[in-house]
Amino acid sequence: MVDRGVDRQGEIAEFYVEREYRSIGLGKELIEIAKQFFLNEKAGVAFVWTHRGNEAAMRLFKNAGFKEVTQIVMAFVPTDKLGELPGG
DSSP: OEEOSSOEEEEEOOOOOOGGGTTSSHHHHHHHHHHHHHHHTTOSEEEEOOOTTOHHHHHHHHHTTOOOOOOOOOOOOOOOTTSOOTTO
């Protein structure tokens, strides 16, 4: 939960259900608990992050009431002096 002074935003940044616990409603239940937390904390908006192509996650989040939004996301990935990723 983030309070920027003008609004409160919630975020599910990481969400994963181990394979043996899938298809039994656990993911749905966890998302509902998170949504209730956002409501209790009076979030104006809540985000969940996933990747295109992760159809199971997208279906779960859409069924829970999340909507796709158009948003520009930019990332900075530091490189070393040779232009290679650290450790690579």
